[in-house]
Amino acid sequence: MELDSISSNMKWETAVLGDPLAPMRNRHSVLTEPVSYLLETGGKKLRALLVYASAQMGSYRDNDLARAVAAVETLHLASLVHDDLLDNSHLRRGFTTVNHRWGSGTALLVGDFLYARCFALLQPLGEQVMTVLLDTIVDMVEAELKQLTYQKNLHTEYQDYLAIIKGKTASFISACCQIGGLIGGLPPPSISWLNRFGYNLGLAYQIRDDTMDYALTDSSRGKPTGSDLRQGTVTLPLILYLQKCSPDARAEIDSLFRSNSPPPGQINQLCSRIRDSGVLTDCSQLVNDYLDQAAECLESLPIIPVLYQLVDYLRLDSSSLTPNN
Ligand code: FPP
Ligand code: MG
Numbered sequence: 324m325e326l327d328s329i330s331s332n333m334k335w336e337t338a339v340l341g342d343p344l345a346p347m348r349n350r351h352s353v354l355t356e357p358v359s360y361l362l363e364t365g366g367k368k369l370r371a372l373l374v375y376a377s378a379q380m381g382s383y384r385d386n387d388l389a390r391a392v393a394a395v396e397t398l399h400l401a402s403l404v405h406d407d408l409l410d411n412s413h414l415r416r417g418f419t420t421v422n423h424r425w426g427s428g429t430a431l432l433v434g435d436f437l438y439a440r441c442f443a444l445l446q447p448l449g450e451q452v453m454t455v456l457l458d459t460i461v462d463m464v465e466a467e468l469k470q471l472t473y474q475k476n477l478h479t480e481y482q483d484y485l486a487i488i489k490g491k492t493a494s495f496i497s498a499c500c501q502i503g504g505l506i507g508g509l510p511p512p513s514i515s516w517l518n519r520f521g522y523n524l525g526l527a528y529q530i531r532d533d534t535m536d537y538a539l540t541d542s543s544r545g546k547p548t549g550s551d552l553r554q555g556t557v558t559l560p561l562i563l564y565l566q567k568c569s570p571d572a573r574a575e576i577d578s579l580f581r582s583n584s585p586p587p588g589q590i591n592q593l594c595s596r597i598r599d600s601g602v603l604t605d606c607s608q609l610v611n612d613y614l615d616q617a618a619e620c621l622e623s624l625p626i627i628p629v630l631y632q633l634v635d636y637l638r639l640d641s642s643s644l645t646p647n648n
Pocket of ligand 1: 398401402403405406409410434438460463464467491492550
């Protein structure tokens with residue numbers, strides 16, 4: 324089952340995604356054009372789904388849920404606009420990025436606008452919800468900074484990688500689950516299980532994404548294979564490959580990272596060598612282990628079928644990534 328159909332099975336109330344950016348309608352086109360473009364080219368709404376599904380465990384006011392869902396999606400958009408700016412990416416979800424289409428200044432300011440909108444939406448939801456999201460933003464910024472310091476660093480350890488993905492992805496995914504639970508009025512032990520569920524799901528989600536970046540071309544991703552390698556971002560497949568490759572192979576990666584614009588052929592060749600080394604099987608195993616832990620957390624919470632479907636959807640079958648192994 325695809326993520327889109329999991330979401331559509333949720334029977335979203337029309338209010339849920341509503342029109343979170345209505346206040347900007349009369350603003351200048353330098354703002355409305357890129358923001359509308361971002362909304363039109365919107366992604367999978369995973370974070371919205373998590374807030375929504377977690378709130379279903381309790382009872383909530385429709386308006387609170389609509390605000391919370393819109394706030395997390397707005398923050399997610401802000402973070403991606405800034406991330407693409409930092410990475411100088413040209414493509415996201417199969418569409419030209421804001422930085423590439425309108426320039427880096429616009430991307431910076433559009434991200435700031437979305438970030439401010441997120442807090443305008445959140446404010447009426449109270450201090451607890453606000454604190455969860457504020458803590459997450461600190462985690463995300465700190466992790467992105469840490470990721471920058473480890474850029475092109477062949478000595479990056481597994482623990483460094485784990486700390487980075489915990490902060491940049493798992494913290495936010497966990498926050499969405501907790502916020503849903505808070506909106507639903509769940510008791511503290513359930514919020515704590517939602518927190519753990521979200522962390523495990525988020526770690527699985529990011530390791531999956533990093534693994535897919537080395538997998539065979541997958542047109543559904545909307546970004547080119549080998550992007551992390553091209554940008555010098557050291558993720559799990561490369562960390563594991565470096566642990567077992569020859570000194571010559573290591574030296575080659577070192578020289579690729581020193582080059583300002585490595586030839587695409589060399590990136591593709593290296594991706595294919597990393598695939599052939601079998602490390603994607605280990606990455607898939609880790610994804611599935613974190614998903615098992617996420618599923619275990621669900622056993623202590625009211626049953627919401629879509630969350631089980633989501634866990635199953637994210638499972639990785641390594642044979643589909645490395646057909647030769
Ligand atoms: C995408 O991951 C990026 C993130 C998960 C976090 C980005 C966070 C920031 C830029 C800092 C916080 C900013 C705000 C406004 C709160 P990725 O780079 O692994 O994925 P990708 O390959 O799709 O780019
Ligand atoms: Mg990125």
